Amino acid sequence: MSIMQILKYPDPRLRLKASYVHHVDNQIRGLVNDMFETMWDAKGIGLAATQVNVHKRVVVMDLNCDRSAPRVFINPEIEVLDSSCVAYDEGCLSIPDIIESIERPSKVIIRALDQDGVSFQVEATDLLAVCIQHEIDHLEGKLFVDYLSAMKRQRIRKKLKKHRE
Numbered sequence: 001m002s003i004m005q006i007l008k009y010p011d012p013r014l015r016l017k018a019s020y021v022h023h024v025d026n027q028i029r030g031l032v033n034d035m036f037e038t039m040w041d042a043k044g045i046g047l048a049a050t051q052v053n054v055h056k057r058v059v060v061m062d063l064n065c066d067r068s069a070p071r072v073f074i075n076p077e078i079e080v081l082d083s084s085c086v087a088y089d090e091g092c093l094s095i096p097d098i099i100e101s102i103e104r105p106s107k108v109i110i111r112a113l114d115q116d117g118v119s120f121q122v123e124a125t126d127l128l129a130v131c132i133q134h135e136i137d138h139l140e141g142k143l144f145v146d147y148l149s150a151m152k153r154q155r156i157r158k159k160l161k162k163h164r165e
């Protein structure tokens, strides 16, 4: 297992659209293991393969952030069950130290494959619903800052640039 490098906004590779996984094989399971190590090392609760520059539809998650609740979603899709929105303070390992309140639908069904290639579905509310939508956005090349005003996005870009210098 190894820790991978996480791409940081505004890296253009974060804008690539991930392709579907056709075979859940050992290569994918190796990627999943590395993504878990990378996410836990960075103290995140969710990570999409896009963020480690692998453009496949793979997401890992651990809402407890402590290795106790690992979840894998391969080719995840959602259906919105309740379009009334909840606001959550969202952060992202690709946009360090930035937290913004984002509104998303509060209840969804997630359909995906697990690490054995078996399909499953789960009804999700609250943090799980928000997190899977955030991660699926990554697979589409979308980031949570895209929901903010252009002016706010500009401010965030400047702040991150200052951090790097």
Ligand code: NI
Pocket: 091, 092, 093, 094, 134, 138
């Ligand atoms: Ni993110």
